[in-house]
Amino acid sequence: MNSFSALMKEFGDRFNTFRFPASPASLYQPNDYFLSLGGKRIRPVLCLLSNQMFGTLSEDAYNTAAAIELFHNFSLIHDDIMDKADLRRGKETVHKKYGANTAILSGDVMLIRAYELLATINPDKLPAILSLFNQTAKEVCEGQQLDMDFESRTTVALDEYLQMIGLKTSVLIAASLEMGAILNNASEEDRQHLYNFGLNLGIAFQIQDDYLDAFGDPAKFGKTVGGDIKQNKKTFLLIYALEHAIGDDKIKLQELLNTDNEDKVASVLAIYKSCKADLWTKELIEKYRTYAMESLAAVKIKEEDKSPLHELAAYLIQREY
Amino acid sequence: MNSFSALMKEFGDRFNTFRFPASPASLYQPNDYFLSLGGKRIRPVLCLLSNQMFGTLSEDAYNTAAAIELFHNFSLIHDDIMDKADLRRGKETVHKKYGANTAILSGDVMLIRAYELLATINPDKLPAILSLFNQTAKEVCEGQQLDMDFESRTTVALDEYLQMIGLKTSVLIAASLEMGAILNNASEEDRQHLYNFGLNLGIAFQIQDDYLDAFGDPAKFGKTVGGDIKQNKKTFLLIYALEHAIGDDKIKLQELLNTDNEDKVASVLAIYKSCKADLWTKELIEKYRTYAMESLAAVKIKEEDKSPLHELAAYLIQREY
Numbered sequence: 001m002n003s004f005s006a007l008m009k010e011f012g013d014r015f016n017t018f019r020f021p022a023s024p025a026s027l028y029q030p031n032d033y034f035l036s037l038g039g040k041r042i043r044p045v046l047c048l049l050s051n052q053m054f055g056t057l058s059e060d061a062y063n064t065a066a067a068i069e070l071f072h073n074f075s076l077i078h079d080d081i082m083d084k085a086d087l088r089r090g091k092e093t094v095h096k097k098y099g100a101n102t103a104i105l106s107g108d109v110m111l112i113r114a115y116e117l118l119a120t121i122n123p124d125k126l127p128a129i130l131s132l133f134n135q136t137a138k139e140v141c142e143g144q145q146l147d148m149d150f151e152s153r154t155t156v157a158l159d160e161y162l163q164m165i166g167l168k169t170s171v172l173i174a175a176s177l178e179m180g181a182i183l184n185n186a187s188e189e190d191r192q193h194l195y196n197f198g199l200n201l202g203i204a205f206q207i208q209d210d211y212l213d214a215f216g217d218p219a220k221f222g223k224t225v226g227g228d229i230k231q232n233k234k235t236f237l238l239i240y241a242l243e244h245a246i247g248d249d250k251i252k253l254q255e256l257l258n259t260d261n262e263d264k265v266a267s268v269l270a271i272y273k274s275c276k277a278d279l280w281t282k283e284l285i286e287k288y289r290t291y292a293m294e295s296l297a298a299v300k301i302k303e304e305d306k307s308p309l310h311e312l313a314a315y316l317i318q319r320e321y
Numbered sequence: 322m323n324s325f326s327a328l329m330k331e332f333g334d335r336f337n338t339f340r341f342p343a344s345p346a347s348l349y350q351p352n353d354y355f356l357s358l359g360g361k362r363i364r365p366v367l368c369l370l371s372n373q374m375f376g377t378l379s380e381d382a383y384n385t386a387a388a389i390e391l392f393h394n395f396s397l398i399h400d401d402i403m404d405k406a407d408l409r410r411g412k413e414t415v416h417k418k419y420g421a422n423t424a425i426l427s428g429d430v431m432l433i434r435a436y437e438l439l440a441t442i443n444p445d446k447l448p449a450i451l452s453l454f455n456q457t458a459k460e461v462c463e464g465q466q467l468d469m470d471f472e473s474r475t476t477v478a479l480d481e482y483l484q485m486i487g488l489k490t491s492v493l494i495a496a497s498l499e500m501g502a503i504l505n506n507a508s509e510e511d512r513q514h515l516y517n518f519g520l521n522l523g524i525a526f527q528i529q530d531d532y533l534d535a536f537g538d539p540a541k542f543g544k545t546v547g548g549d550i551k552q553n554k555k556t557f558l559l560i561y562a563l564e565h566a567i568g569d570d571k572i573k574l575q576e577l578l579n580t581d582n583e584d585k586v587a588s589v590l591a592i593y594k595s596c597k598a599d600l601w602t603k604e605l606i607e608k609y610r611t612y613a614m615e616s617l618a619a620v621k622i623k624e625e626d627k628s629p630l631h632e633l634a635a636y637l638i639q640r641e642y
Contacts, residue, residue, distance in 0.1 A: 024463055024466050024467055024470065026466055026469075026470050027462060027463060027466035078425055078426070078429060081421075081422075081425060082422040082425060082426065100402075100421075101402075101403040101469060102466075104399055104402060104403060104425055105399070105403065105462055105465060105466055105469075108399060108429075108432070108462055109459055109462040109463075111429070111432065111433075112432075112455055112458045112459050112462065113459070115436060115451065115455050115458075116452075116455045116456075116459075118451075119448055119451040119452050119455055123444055123445070123447065123448050124444070126444065126447055126448065126451075127440055127444050127447065130436065130439075130440040130447075130451075131437075131440050134433055134436050134437045134440055135437075137433045137436075138430055138433050138434070138437075141348065141426055141429055141430040141433065142345055142348060142430075144426060145345050145347055145348035145423075145426055146345055148347075148422060148426075149345065149347050
């Protein structure tokens with residue numbers, strides 16, 4: 001049983017040797033560039049982690065894991081165009097560096113390359129893997145579309161936001177775990193438990209991301225705090241505060257959304273605290289983390305074989321802010 | 322044995338009932354809109370035609386055919402963004418009607434939907450079909466990239482243009498035929514002959530398209546003649562004329578490329594005729610049509626069973642201008 005960190009290194013070492021064809025360079029070089037920007041490769045490692053829980057870590061699991069990582073990078077390349085994002089991991093995004101047309105087409109061919117890797121796996125497993133991969137890919141697109149739709153709306157309900165986050169980020173985490181399990185013949189029940197573990201862990205992680213952007217320690221969090229507030233981004237905190245702030249706070253919050261003053265972040269944070277959005281959000285993280293751990297507990301394998309997934313959960317959800 | 326026109330009607334009737342999910346409408350409705358614009362559905366019908374040549378027309382063939390048509394429409398939606406095309410079949414393109422972001426994401430999900438259809442086919446056939454589909458999809462992207470690269474170059478050699486056309490349009494025609502054959506267990510040789518038939522027929526068709534844009538009868542051709550000349554599009558005719566026009570014609574052709582005068586089309590056409598680009602192009606169409614027919618002749622089935630493919634070839638390559 002490999003540890004989470006050992007598999008992270010193992011997958012990273014393999015995946016870093018992955019290259020697109022040399023020609024046409026105008027199509028493929030941008031993809032090699034984008035992959036060279038790195039990333040934590042969490043999703044593929046989840047596939048490997050769940051695979052080894054049910055048997056020997058297989059070549060099919062590595063190929064499926066790489067396909068998952070390529071799909072994730074494809075979605076980032078296209079999302080960056082839509083979101084007009086200039087930077088990704090501190091470097092220029094593909095559309096910024098090479099233009100939107102190249103980013104569209106290079107992204108397309110990265111998605112196709114993911115399917116090429118899937119086409120190599122054992123034909124016995126291919127239909128199940130391909131179905132889950134397709135379903136998940138569609139849902140990730142749906143999540144991105146809802147995210148864009150929400151930007152132009154004045155109000156978004158909490159359950160709508162949860163649904164969007166689930167589709168945009170959590171289903172791929174969940175499916176990565178389930179695919180690894182499918183490849184080593186896990187039972188239908190265990191597959192479902194692992195899927196739910198991933199889905200809830202992903203949601204807890206995303207809520208934590210919203211929380212840390214407002215209340216995180218900049219030294220630990222690694223990015224400027226308050227970015228979401230400056231952009232009026234509809235986060236768990238803002239959605240809660242818009243529903244629960246009362247009296248003057250309610251009026252002031254609406255006013256702050258229309259301003260860009262220097263004290264905007266501090267003022268919004270004060271309102272978040274006043275309506276206890278911070279405490280509520282921490283409880284929500286804990287709630288989804290608990291759901292996740294209950295699903296993991298229900299998987300019918302030896303408890304000690306679950307330790308890499310416990311390691312992962314602890315890595316993703318810090319539980320100290 | 323169904324005729325080409327009978328299968329065209331049959332596939333059209335089935336495919337016209339195909340719908341994307343209702344929600345999120347902002348993601349899926351643009352795809353239903355785009356498919357409603359119609360099209361000749363040549364590629365899926367090729368898959369059905371070759372399928373019935375080797376046995377009973379199967380449900381797998383219909384699903385593969387629909388996947389091919391969805392892939393083709395995905396590529397059109399994305400190409401229209403890159404080419405800044407406002408109209409497709411006389412109606413607004415997806416990016417023009419709904420914006421580029423929607424066109425990117427709706428296109429992505431159309432491609433994924435194509436893979437969903439492939440995931441339903443017989444697991445025995447799935448790896449072979451998926452491999453060919455992926456290889457072809459990649460090549461179509463490469464062709465589109467080369468086409469864009471050529472736009473910004475001053476000269477393109479004939480063999481480069483042929484390669485681009487082959488990738489951008491012919492490989493999908495070729496692969497559609499081969500997939501139908503794979504699904505009914507055709508021999509490796511027959512698969513290859515059908516692929517070559519499609520590849521060469523596709524190239525002949527594309528050269529004809531270039532020819533008709535310059536010399537076609539507007540009444541029969543159905544679009545304004547001279548569009549390529551007005552846009553300085555690198556066609557077979559222009560590439561040939563740039564290489565073969567001599568003396569004053571050579572100088573005048575270069576000058577005409579930098580003008581937008583009323584008599585540009587007439588002047589360029591005169592130079593094409595003077596250097597015999599028109600005759601050369603007609604010979605080239607005939608050359609590739611002959612290659613195609615030789616490949617079809619080599620397929621080891623009864624000659625009478627090839628009649629629908631002869632019907633198709635006659636439909637695509639008019640042989641009278």
